[in-house]
Amino acid sequence: MISGDTATTDFPHRHLLGIEGLTPAEITFLLDRSETYVEQNRQTDKKRSVLRGRTVINLFFEASTRTRTSFELAGKRLGGDVINMSISGSSIKKGETLVDTAMTLNAMHPDVLVVRHADSGAVKLLSEKVNCAVINAGDGSHEHPTQALLDALTIRRRLGRLAGLQVAICGDVLHSRVARSNIHLLTTMGARVRLIAPKTLIPYAAERLGVEVFHDMAEGLKDCDIVMMLRLQQERMKSNYFPSVREYFTYFGLDYEMLAHAKPDALIMHPGPMNRGVEIDSEVADDFYRSVIREQVEMGVAVRMAALEILAHNLEPLTETNL
Amino acid sequence: MAVKLDEPLGRVAYVNARILDPAEGWDGPGGVLTEGEKIAAAGPGLFDGGRPDDAKIIDCQGACLAPGLVDIRAHLGEPGEEQKETLASAGRAATAGGVTSLLCLPDTNPCIDDMSVVEFVARRARLLGLTKVYPYGAVTKELAGKEIAELKLLRDSGALAFTDGTRTIADPLVLRQALSYASTFGLVICHQAEEPSLAEGGVMNLGENSTRLGLAGIPREAEIIIIERDVRLVEMTGGRLHFVNVSTAESVDVIRRAKDRGLPVTCDTAPPYFALNEHAIGDYRTFAKLTPPLRDENDRQAMVQAIADGVIDCVASDHTPQDEESKRLPFAQAASGGIGLETLLPMTLELYHNGHVSLLKALDLVTRAPATLMAMDAGHLKPGAPADLVLFDPDRSWKVSSDVLHSKSKNSPFDGRPVQGMVLRTVIDGRTVHTHEA
Numbered sequence: 001m002i003s004g005d006t007a008t009t010d011f012p013h014r015h016l017l018g019i020e021g022l023t024p025a026e027i028t029f030l031l032d033r034s035e036t037y038v039e040q041n042r043q044t045d046k047k048r049s050v051l052r053g054r055t056v057i058n059l060f061f062e063a064s065t066r067t068r069t070s071f072e073l074a075g076k077r078l079g080g081d082v083i084n085m086s087i088s089g090s091s092i093k094k095g096e097t098l099v100d101t102a103m104t105l106n107a108m109h110p111d112v113l114v115v116r117h118a119d120s121g122a123v124k125l126l127s128e129k130v131n132c133a134v135i136n137a138g139d140g141s142h143e144h145p146t147q148a149l150l151d152a153l154t155i156r157r158r159l160g161r162l163a164g165l166q167v168a169i170c171g172d173v174l175h176s177r178v179a180r181s182n183i184h185l186l187t188t189m190g191a192r193v194r195l196i197a198p199k200t201l202i203p204y205a206a207e208r209l210g211v212e213v214f215h216d217m218a219e220g221l222k223d224c225d226i227v228m229m230l231r232l233q234q235e236r237m238k239s240n241y242f243p244s245v246r247e248y249f250t251y252f253g254l255d256y257e258m259l260a261h262a263k264p265d266a267l268i269m270h271p272g273p274m275n276r277g278v279e280i281d282s283e284v285a286d287d288f289y290r291s292v293i294r295e296q297v298e299m300g301v302a303v304r305m306a307a308l309e310i311l312a313h314n315l316e317p318l319t320e321t322n323l
Numbered sequence: 324m325a326v327k328l329d330e331p332l333g334r335v336a337y338v339n340a341r342i343l344d345p346a347e348g349w350d351g352p353g354g355v356l357t358e359g360e361k362i363a364a365a366g367p368g369l370f371d372g373g374r375p376d377d378a379k380i381i382d383c384q385g386a387c388l389a390p391g392l393v394d395i396r397a398h399l400g401e402p403g404e405e406q407k408e409t410l411a412s413a414g415r416a417a418t419a420g421g422v423t424s425l426l427c428l429p430d431t432n433p434c435i436d437d438m439s440v441v442e443f444v445a446r447r448a449r450l451l452g453l454t455k456v457y458p459y460g461a462v463t464k465e466l467a468g469k470e471i472a473e474l475k476l477l478r479d480s481g482a483l484a485f486t487d488g489t490r491t492i493a494d495p496l497v498l499r500q501a502l503s504y505a506s507t508f509g510l511v512i513c514h515q516a517e518e519p520s521l522a523e524g525g526v527m528n529l530g531e532n533s534t535r536l537g538l539a540g541i542p543r544e545a546e547i548i549i550i551e552r553d554v555r556l557v558e559m560t561g562g563r564l565h566f567v568n569v570s571t572a573e574s575v576d577v578i579r580r581a582k583d584r585g586l587p588v589t590c591d592t593a594p595p596y597f598a599l600n601e602h603a604i605g606d607y608r609t610f611a612k613l614t615p616p617l618r619d620e621n622d623r624q625a626m627v628q629a630i631a632d633g634v635i636d637c638v639a640s641d642h643t644p645q646d647e648e649s650k651r652l653p654f655a656q657a658a659s660g661g662i663g664l665e666t667l668l669p670m671t672l673e674l675y676h677n678g679h680v681s682l683l684k685a686l687d688l689v690t691r692a693p694a695t696l697m698a699m700d701a702g703h704l705k706p707g708a709p710a711d712l713v714l715f716d717p718d719r720s721w722k723v724s725s726d727v728l729h730s731k732s733k734n735s736p737f738d739g740r741p742v743q744g745m746v747l748r749t750v751i752d753g754r755t756v757h758t759h760e761a
Contacts (some may be wrong), residue, residue: 198507215507240500241471
């Protein structure tokens with residue numbers, strides 16, 4: 001449990017909308033809290049009561065299975081009431097605006113809204129219209145903070161640190177909110193980040209985010225401790241970013257031959273869902289010793305429990321007057 | 324590259340030559356010694372100390388000996404239009420013209436947008452053992468200007484550079500993405516600049532002559548607008564772009580300014596654009612129907628000037644064979660393009676004979692310069708380089724006519740023109756593949 005008077009100073013934010021702007025101490029605090037839940041989640045009795053009486057609404061304007069499930073489990077294991085709303089199928093089709101949806105839900109007095117939206121900035125806009133805490137579960141190509149936190153927790157548990165590590169983020173950086181959140185987190189924590197992709201998939205002025213950009217996979221992987229593959233988001237691609245999957249995989253896919261350019265014990269990560277044979281070879285993805293892809297999923301629940309706990313803690317305590 | 328011969332090539336000494344190598348700046352009495360398929364030694368005064376005993380001696384009788392010509396743009400007709408030209412007939416025309424390496428355009432049928440077609444063309448040409456043929460890959464699938472082709476896979480299977488041939492990539496987003504993607508791997512895109520919507524229906528340069536002839540005109544702006552646009556896209560993406568067949572004064576102005584700003588752009592033109600103007604159409608001569616169209620005299624002079632001052636990097640033949648059925652038609656219906664492999668050397672030498680450039684500079688335009696643009700190991704006489712040579716008499720005159728041309732199609736825009744500069748011998752990989760029948 002977080003003690004009552006320290007929580008707000010350790011993480012003095014009402015929402016978790018992004019990683020950009022968080023301090024190393026705040027990130028460390030989130031990771032340390034997450035760490036405590038990893039062990040708990042491995043017990044038979046996973047239930048706690050820190051969210052008892054609290055309502056968490058998973059508000060997903062974009063299809064999601066793993067992230068929504070992860071937040072749902074996190075909320076339930078902390079004893080909260082969790083409701084899933086997939087808006088793509090209901091109000092949005094009837095023409096209700098994002099702000100109207102937010103106001104409607106706000107009237108139901110939720111404590112935490114977990115929001116995913118296809119538009120960058122939509123979660124921020126929504127957070128300005130509600131009284132509760134908001135967690136960004138992914139907005140457009142902007143941020144996905146809990147993914148970056150779970151990646152960092154995975155790395156820290158495996159290698160004991162973040163500072164000084166060489167991390168390669170490979171693939172469709174242009175469309176990736178995961179990449180942006182990871183760039184902010186890793187550079188804030190003192191890791192060195194490289195982006196590896198064809199020029200068409202590297203966002204404009206990427207170097208200004210404090211990373212190195214490579215267009216040759218073998219060269220970019222050299223001396224890397226972590227190889228983080230991104231999913232090729234073909235559903236977001238409105239124009240020619242690469243000619244074909246076979247060409248993409250030939251030059252930017254991760255197989256053992258390509259992986260040999262990284263450090264011999266480099267870890268393989270992927271935020272999922274994977275396109276096997278598109279950005280990553282199955283054998284590599286399933287490597288028992290070096291692939292930590294399933295571990296990332298496990299850490300996800302712990303990170304989301306910590307985020308829910310901390311934000312709920314920062315809310316006004318439940319009293320008769322504000323009920 | 325060449326077919327393996329039964330007898331070893333041994334050593335061959337080309338003696339008593341005027342040795343010309345723009346890459347080294349050589350112009351003087353000398354010779355070349357080849358060993359097998361490679362150059363062993365070359366230079367002015369090479370055999371002053373005596374001729375090697377163990378070499379076959381070829382007496383050049385004072386003629387010019389230079390690196391074989393490199394032509395970076397030719398339509399070869401195969402596969403798909405074998406009635407107009409085949410790799411074999413093009414190979415004979417090229418060797419007769421002193422061209423030892425050429426890049427062929429991808430607008431064949433099927434087009435060269437797939438690895439298998441690159442390999443097909445390269446293998447067929449290799450088996451012929453004539454001029455070395457390097458295919459271009461398509462920039463976009465089916466040359467349709469919509470989806471980027473597999474540029475890197477094409478490159479790795481042998482495509483030297485990329486172009487959609489005579490087709491302009493009209494959609495700026497497609498070209499932006501293509502330049503950006505190509506620059507990932509350092510690939511060169513060659514672009515013919517003609518805004519299709521402005522050129523649509525046009526058959527010659529828009530101007531007084533098109534009005535008098537009653538032919539629909541293609542405005543010069545169709546070319547200028549695309550070049551101006553493309554320069555912006557190069558600046559945005561950092562992509563390497565080469566403009567082909569530049570034909571207007573303003574085009575070279577735009578390219579000059581882009582080069583001055585350090586942008587990675589280059590350009591070429593073809594002999595018709597510095598040697599002819601729209602008056603060559605005369606009374607509806609379809610051999611003078613070209614893409615882009617022949618421009619006015621002011622533009623022609625601007626091309627000469629831009630070549631002399633280096634804005635135009637090199638000269639290509641733009642060899643476009645068309646059979647009689649395609650050309651013997653009303654002007655508007657006739658196919659566009661002219662053959663050029665056998666007139667590339669004499670027409671480029673015309674710049675020298677007319678006093679616009681030195682002999683070395685004229686040769687540079689068709690040897691070192693194009694080879695450097697395409698990063699080919701050709702166009703120079705360094706020891707170890709492939710023994711690709713042309714022996715020619717720069718002054719000897721001949722008349723361009725269908726009975727002396729080797730190309731299967733005879734549609735030369737220079738038909739009937741007296742020219743100077745005759746190829747006497749062409750050597751590829753140490754092997755003589757053409758000699759002039761005196």
